[in-house]
Amino acid sequence: MTRSIRTRRIVLATGACTAVAALLGTAAAAQATSSRPLAAPDIPVAAVKAHLDQLQSIADANGGNRAHGQPGYKASVDYIKGKLDAAGFTTKLQEFDHNGAKGYNIIADWPGGAEDKTVMAGSHLDSVDAGPGINDDGSGSAGILEVALAVSREHLKPAKHLRFAWWGDEEDGMIGSQHYVDSLGADKAKLDSYLNFDMIGSPNPGYFVYEYDTRLTKVFKDWFATKKIPTERETEGDGRSDHAPFKNAGVPVGGLFSGADYIKTDAQAKEWGGTAGKAFDACYHQSCDTSKNIDDTALHNHSNAIANALWQLSS
The missing domain is CATH 1.20.5 (Single alpha-helices involved in coiled-coils or other helix-helix interfaces)
Incomplete structure (x- = not known):
């Protein structure tokens, strides 16, 4: 029995x-056959701000700025590259010369994914000579750095290749990003998209979405809609940030922007979706663009929107 x-x-x-x-x-x-991409993690704003504090300290120790050709810029490069190397990215410094000084782009590739469909995110790392450039564009640089570190923490295995970039000498006219695009040659056809993030923590912020490519615009606008955050058409124009060389080369571009300078006229107010006399960032290109010149909510929302876009577009 x-x-x-x-x-x-x-x-x-x-x-x-x-x-x-x-x-x-x-x-x-x-799960393997589902077309639904994995959800991006929350990007901790405290971690993004910690990077901004480091960039502020670098500027404080190097004459108050992180401008092209100045020691503060190279120290910023070393900080960003060190974080990426430790997280498992393949990094390289692309050198160029402008105005008698050496400049550097940081290019960071996450292993895996189809390289003939590369999704790329970038921000400029340099400041103007007048100040430390913490919103312009330490905010974008810190935001995409923490998103890149989240890719590592999550052990993301994207279907498309992921690449991040920090550009040198944007403030003199997109010198670093133009140098990179010129160096691509036929490889520019391998870029699925380029996403640009220039000033994502402006005080009194707007939520401006680049509207050059319908597919990329939709990814950002849909995310903001789920958060009930109204968006506006981006205001930077073709010649004001690092998306321009990519767009001119025929690469689909997208991105986010939280506003710069003052709204001086009614015409600007109509175009930018604000009110004349209202400041998006009164410290734009000034010495007061410090780590205190950041709106935490805007920084957090934009960083999460970046993560969502990269998770979606690389799946």
């Missing part, structure tokens, strides 16, 4: 294991 019960238990257990295995196999197959 004992022997019979034991045999029956073994048969039942084997059947149960087979059923569980079948269910797990079905679930795995469903």
